[in-house]
Amino acid sequence: MLDVVRHPAALARLEAALKSALESSQIVCDPGLAAAHAGDWSEAPRKTPALVAYPRTPRQVAEVLRICSEYGQQVVVQGGLTGLAGGANPMASEIVVSLARLNAVEELDTVGGTVLAQAGVILEELAAQVEAAGWYFPLDLGARGSCQIGGNAATNAGGNRVIRFGTMRELVLGLEVALPDGRLLTMLNRVTKNTTGIDLKHLFIGAEGTLGVITRLVLKLSPLPTASTTALCALPSFDAATQLVRELRRALPSLSAFELMWADYLETGAQVCGLRLPFDAAHPIYVLLETLGTDEEAERIALESRLGAALETGMVSDVIVAQSMDDARRLWAYRESIGELLGHLKPFAAFDVGIPMAAMDAFVESVGDELDRRFPNQRHLFFGHIGDGNLHVLSGPHMAPESLHEVERVVYAATGRAGGSISAEHGIGVVKKEFLHWSRSDEELALMRSLKALLDPQGILNAERVLPHEPT
Numbered sequence: 001m002l003d004v005v006r007h008p009a010a011l012a013r014l015e016a017a018l019k020s021a022l023e024s025s026q027i028v029c030d031p032g033l034a035a036a037h038a039g040d041w042s043e044a045p046r047k048t049p050a051l052v053a054y055p056r057t058p059r060q061v062a063e064v065l066r067i068c069s070e071y072g073q074q075v076v077v078q079g080g081l082t083g084l085a086g087g088a089n090p091m092a093s094e095i096v097v098s099l100a101r102l103n104a105v106e107e108l109d110t111v112g113g114t115v116l117a118q119a120g121v122i123l124e125e126l127a128a129q130v131e132a133a134g135w136y137f138p139l140d141l142g143a144r145g146s147c148q149i150g151g152n153a154a155t156n157a158g159g160n161r162v163i164r165f166g167t168m169r170e171l172v173l174g175l176e177v178a179l180p181d182g183r184l185l186t187m188l189n190r191v192t193k194n195t196t197g198i199d200l201k202h203l204f205i206g207a208e209g210t211l212g213v214i215t216r217l218v219l220k221l222s223p224l225p226t227a228s229t230t231a232l233c234a235l236p237s238f239d240a241a242t243q244l245v246r247e248l249r250r251a252l253p254s255l256s257a258f259e260l261m262w263a264d265y266l267e268t269g270a271q272v273c274g275l276r277l278p279f280d281a282a283h284p285i286y287v288l289l290e291t292l293g294t295d296e297e298a299e300r301i302a303l304e305s306r307l308g309a310a311l312e313t314g315m316v317s318d319v320i321v322a323q324s325m326d327d328a329r330r331l332w333a334y335r336e337s338i339g340e341l342l343g344h345l346k347p348f349a350a351f352d353v354g355i356p357m358a359a360m361d362a363f364v365e366s367v368g369d370e371l372d373r374r375f376p377n378q379r380h381l382f383f384g385h386i387g388d389g390n391l392h393v394l395s396g397p398h399m400a401p402e403s404l405h406e407v408e409r410v411v412y413a414a415t416g417r418a419g420g421s422i423s424a425e426h427g428i429g430v431v432k433k434e435f436l437h438w439s440r441s442d443e444e445l446a447l448m449r450s451l452k453a454l455l456d457p458q459g460i461l462n463a464e465r466v467l468p469h470e471p472t
């Protein structure tokens with residue numbers, strides 16, 4: 001492979017070739033500017049790249065890849081850099097392809113309820129444009145103000161509303177992808193039902209940029225909800241939370257979020273963000289729930305009556321139902337403290353494991369005990385989108401890299417024993433690849449390697465991510 005870092009002449013040749021395909025202003029080699037591309041939100045090693053390319057069209061993305069494959073130049077793809085797995089961090093002599101300027105919403109089909117958007121559109125901006133047209137794009141996560149929809153598809157993002165609308169995989173109807181050799185694969189399907197052979201888009205969703213660069217997406221929209229209710233419940237136990245989610249899913253089809261927070265998470269988050277604790281007494285578990293529908297009063301009455309019944313049986317110990325948008329924002333703030341907590345507990349180990357509901361309580365208790373025993377001076381916080389079995393663990397600050405690693409071993413070994421997934425939504429990147437065998441068999445890993453070799457025989461695109469080294 002070409003080493004543009006150690007060979008300035010090679011970098012100059014590559015730069016000239018890229019500038020012949022793109023405009024000069026789209027190729028940046030200034031270390032001051034390139035420093036903004038050194039890495040994502042994870043604790044993976046960061047590195048300022050020698051060159052950043054900012055293509056403005058899908059064809060230009062393909063052209064950058066074609067030139068890189070001709071030069072044997074390794075590339076890493078970057079979306080909004082909010083990832084928590086280190087997959088977008090430049091390594092060795094990789095240059096960066098940033099999707100930041102490929103950011104137009106091209107077409108909004110208000111009849112069929114689809115949107116065709118370029119990969120670099122920021123999630124929050126997409127949601128706002130869609131809403132202005134009377135439709136709704138339901139994907140929602142804490143990083144909404146910076147993450148890009150291309151990055152969301154590459155990581156198969158989940159977030160707060162999966163319980164009702166599914167993960168990104170369920171929301172993508174069509175994709176366009178630039179392949180490592182410079183071909184542009186345009187598969188911009190717009191119909192929900194399409195049984196015409198292998199659905200190739202699924203190869204690229206969740207592949208974290210290892211097989212191709214997503215350039216455009218057709219996304220499925222939902223009717224715009226016009227009424228929303230939000231409540232924060234205090235619960236006596238995890239068992240009560242599983243009963244409550246079952247009961248609410250049965251009785252309230254409009255349930256759109258069911259976010260669990262163990263006491264430590266809510267209390268530490270409130271402290272870090274300067275929020276007053278929501279209830280007078282402390283409780284072991286809290287649930288933030290939301291419904292999205294069309295009739296404000298009917299929604300509220302239905303929710304209040306269910307929660308009233310749950311209070312009577314003791315399934316719920318206390319509850320606050322938001323009476324206004326401001327109230328709802330105040331309740332969400334406890335869950336949304338994650339951004340501040342990530343900053344506060346740095347260097348952290350962050351997990352997004354998927355655990356079968358039946359095993360979740362024992363998992364939290366045993367992992368919590370083990371982490372408390374081994375790392376008594378650190379915080380170990382548990383929370384998640386429990387309606388879909390997605391548990392987050394945040395542990396820090398860990399000043400020694402070895403201690404970060406030890407936390408990873410504890411959590412992933414317990415995840416494997418519980419029959420869970422080591423990543424429910426953030427992806428594998430570089431930080432989890434050595435643990436992938438806990439969740440995927442040797443046969444699956446071998447097939448993934450074959451697909452990688454088929455589409456990227458030179459290994460120029462997002463190399464050394466997701467797949468662990470083959471055993472020797």
Ligand code: FAD
Pocket residue numbers: 040041076077078079080081082083084086087088099119140141142143146147148149150151152153154155156157158159160208209210212213214215338339342425426429462465
């Ligand atoms: P990046 O971080 O830039 O990249 C992520 C990976 O995708 C990298 O491997 C990169 O190479 C690849 N990639 C990026 N763009 C493309 C493309 N166009 N084509 C091919 N590959 C590409 N995630 C959730 O799922 N649910 C949550 O609830 C959630 N909450 C979060 C809260 C906070 C505060 C933060 C900081 C992060 C959270 N995340 C969450 C993680 C992160 O926001 C998601 O993984 C998001 O989808 C990443 O998008 P991005 O554009 O920032 O991608």
Ligand code: ZN
Pocket residue numbers: 159352385392425
């Ligand atoms: Zn999450």
